[in-house]
Amino acid sequence: MKKIILMAGLLSLLLVLSACSSKPKLRILNWGEYINDELVENFEKEFGIDVVISVADSNELFYSKIKSKTTAFDLVIPSDYMIEKMVQEDMLLTLDYSKLPNFSSVTYMDGVEQIFTSMTETTFAATGDEVDFKAYAVPYFWGTFGIIYNNRVDGLEEALYTNGWDVYFEADNYFPTARRGMYDVPQFAFAAAMMYMDKNPNDYSLANLDLVRSVLETADFTEWGDDTLKRNVEADNLDMAFTYTGDYLDRLYIQLDEGKTLDEVREEFDLYIPDTTMVFIDAMVIPNTATNLDAAHQFINYLLNPENAALNAEVVGYAVATEEAFDIIMSYLESEDLTKKNWAIANSIYYNMEVERIYYPLTSLNPTDTDAIGTMVQNVITG
Amino acid sequence: MNKEFKVLARPYMVWLSILVFVPILAMILISISNLNSSVSVGDLVISFSHFKLLLESSTLIAFRNSLFFATLTTLFSFVLGYFIAYEIKLSRFKNKFILLTIVILPMWSNLILRTESLANIMSENNILKSILGFNLFGNISGTGAAVLFGLVFTYMPFMILSVYTALEKIDFALEEAALDLGLSPIKKFWKVVFPLSLKGVVTGSIMVFLPTLAGFAIPKILSRGRIVFIGTIIENKFVYTNYNHGALLAVVILFFILGSILLLTKFDKEGETLL
Numbered sequence: 001m002k003k004i005i006l007m008a009g010l011l012s013l014l015l016v017l018s019a020c021s022s023k024p025k026l027r028i029l030n031w032g033e034y035i036n037d038e039l040v041e042n043f044e045k046e047f048g049i050d051v052v053i054s055v056a057d058s059n060e061l062f063y064s065k066i067k068s069k070t071t072a073f074d075l076v077i078p079s080d081y082m083i084e085k086m087v088q089e090d091m092l093l094t095l096d097y098s099k100l101p102n103f104s105s106v107t108y109m110d111g112v113e114q115i116f117t118s119m120t121e122t123t124f125a126a127t128g129d130e131v132d133f134k135a136y137a138v139p140y141f142w143g144t145f146g147i148i149y150n151n152r153v154d155g156l157e158e159a160l161y162t163n164g165w166d167v168y169f170e171a172d173n174y175f176p177t178a179r180r181g182m183y184d185v186p187q188f189a190f191a192a193a194m195m196y197m198d199k200n201p202n203d204y205s206l207a208n209l210d211l212v213r214s215v216l217e218t219a220d221f222t223e224w225g226d227d228t229l230k231r232n233v234e235a236d237n238l239d240m241a242f243t244y245t246g247d248y249l250d251r252l253y254i255q256l257d258e259g260k261t262l263d264e265v266r267e268e269f270d271l272y273i274p275d276t277t278m279v280f281i282d283a284m285v286i287p288n289t290a291t292n293l294d295a296a297h298q299f300i301n302y303l304l305n306p307e308n309a310a311l312n313a314e315v316v317g318y319a320v321a322t323e324e325a326f327d328i329i330m331s332y333l334e335s336e337d338l339t340k341k342n343w344a345i346a347n348s349i350y351y352n353m354e355v356e357r358i359y360y361p362l363t364s365l366n367p368t369d370t371d372a373i374g375t376m377v378q379n380v381i382t383g
Numbered sequence: 384m385n386k387e388f389k390v391l392a393r394p395y396m397v398w399l400s401i402l403v404f405v406p407i408l409a410m411i412l413i414s415i416s417n418l419n420s421s422v423s424v425g426d427l428v429i430s431f432s433h434f435k436l437l438l439e440s441s442t443l444i445a446f447r448n449s450l451f452f453a454t455l456t457t458l459f460s461f462v463l464g465y466f467i468a469y470e471i472k473l474s475r476f477k478n479k480f481i482l483l484t485i486v487i488l489p490m491w492s493n494l495i496l497r498t499e500s501l502a503n504i505m506s507e508n509n510i511l512k513s514i515l516g517f518n519l520f521g522n523i524s525g526t527g528a529a530v531l532f533g534l535v536f537t538y539m540p541f542m543i544l545s546v547y548t549a550l551e552k553i554d555f556a557l558e559e560a561a562l563d564l565g566l567s568p569i570k571k572f573w574k575v576v577f578p579l580s581l582k583g584v585v586t587g588s589i590m591v592f593l594p595t596l597a598g599f600a601i602p603k604i605l606s607r608g609r610i611v612f613i614g615t616i617i618e619n620k621f622v623y624t625n626y627n628h629g630a631l632l633a634v635v636i637l638f639f640i641l642g643s644i645l646l647l648t649k650f651d652k653e654g655e656t657l658l
Contacts (some may be wrong), residue, residue, distance in 0.1 A: 224609065237506040367624070
């Protein structure tokens with residue numbers, strides 16, 4: 001009996017010891033289902049580092065988790081406007097580019113460069129500080145917004161490609177029968193209406209608020225939704241909806257998995273990305289609470305390697321940030337593997353870097369302005 | 384023995400004060416001050432500036448929508464639910480428990496799931512249409528009718544259960560006496576059964592009216608975001624971290640609820656309605 005207890009004791013001791021191995025740790029705070037586990041394993045093996053990933057589901061949670069300092073995260077992946085806020089509040093460390101040798105061999109895509117410029121502009125407008133955000137952040141993924149449309153409706157596609165935003169906002173003039181849906185995030189609705197009027201969506205003022213209000217009133221949307229929008233266009237219950245490009249790709253890949261061909265799906269519902277559109281970027285930053293700076297830099301450098309970025313994108317499905325990683329995905333266009341081939345085709349259509357567009361990431365407005373937009377949108381909905 | 388019961392009642396009283404009374408006081412304080420996530424208690428300033436939100440057209444319309452739909456839902460649940468309860472009471476079926484279980488069958492699945500599916504089959508093109516060849520609900524998704532249907536469908540079981548409980552308690556001897564004294568069955572129902580079951584109707588009405596008044600999920604899904612309830616606005620205010628406005632509207636709702644309960648106790652002096 002005593003022997004058994006002794007054995008059990010030893011075993012559990014062994015377990016405890018193996019759990020707290022002497023390997024250095026890299027603590028990452030990420031979004032859920034937003035990394036390829038294979039990539040993490042490869043990194044752990046190659047560098048002998050234990051990667052511990054925590055998950056949060058909003059930028060605001062990222063912010064409060066870093067602020068509260070309960071866990072010292074070495075690497076966080078927030079979005080554009082939150083990075084602006086974190087830099088303004090001195091929560092981030094500047095990156096040591098001498099530890100990121102892969103950076104010199106990659107080129108950011110045009111859209112990514114535009115996002116960095118726009119972030120500098122909005123921060124300058126808000127605080128008067130000239131900030132180069134590349135000093136703090138290396139892009140992880142980015143994505144655009146677009147209009148999912150019902151391709152069973154004759155002529156809608158052509159109208160969208162000829163008249164862009166006008167078809168969506170002035171349905172009466174172009175497509176009186178079109179059922180249209182808007183994302184029920186007030187700032188998205190505001191931004192879309194601003195882009196329709198050829199204005200910068202971050203340019204908030206009371207005058208613009210009035211203009212947007214009348215645009216939204218005229219538009220008279222059939223639906224104000226979120227995930228329901230993409231499903232309703234897919235099911236032929238809506239004809240146009242402004243939403244994330246990722247929302248469309250999400251439904252596209254599901255349909256492809258169910259055995260439809262890409263052309264069949266596109267004949268039913270497709271995505272149009274306007275010449276001026278909203279974008280988001282999620283980028284890797286190092287908070288000033290970080291303890292393992294070397295590992296954090298190693299990980300960023302690892303992901304700057306195009307091969308690794310492409311491997312990560314295989315699972316996540318947003319747009320890669322570098323042209324080199326994009327080229328690797330394009331090399332799958334001739335692939336035997338149908339899933340990879342479809343993925344490459346989808347990337348070539350919807351994340352095509354040859355097409356020149358104007359991209360705007362949304363900035364974080366101050367609470368009063370956010371609230372004014374929210375109330376305006378509620379007033380429009382209630383009529 | 385009595386003393387021990389008192390001890391057992393204490394945990395809930397503690398629970399009530401910590402998790403209900405204190406938060407309500409905090410909510411009232413937040414609604415009349417500048418207190419929020421970035422302003423600490425030290426910098427507290429009492430102000431009634433948030434009250435102009437109550438004059439915003441969206442707020443007024445949202446209140447009107449909530450009250451209108453809550454009233455209609457209660458009426459429909461009463462008219463439709465009462466007779467189901469009465470039928471169950473009259474039924475010769477021995478195991479009435481099974482009948483009641485069937486009534487609450489819809490509640491076995493998750494509310495959101497049920498509402499989403501309802502929204503689905505109410506829209507123009509849906510799975511039911513491709514099976515049946517015609518639209519059962521006639522594309523009412525996004526309209527007030529859809530919302531009303533969803534609310535009645537969800538909350539009517541509460542009405543049925545309360546009315547049934549009241550009906551079951553009625554002494555059969557009273558009904559026999561009424562018939563003996565020469566009342567026709569219909570007159571017996573209106574003069575004896577119905578008045579005696581009113582307490583169940585009132586309880587049921589409260590259980591239908593209050594959640595409908597404060598709810599937001601069902602109207603949001605079934606109206607496709609087009610019919611705004613006061614709950615929708617409260618949710619939005621909290622999502623976009625405007626705690627002051629959210630708290631203010633929640634306090635107003637609280638007064639509505641308190642008001643309806645007070646109104647009720649006025650009508651119900653003998654305390655028959657479980658309240």
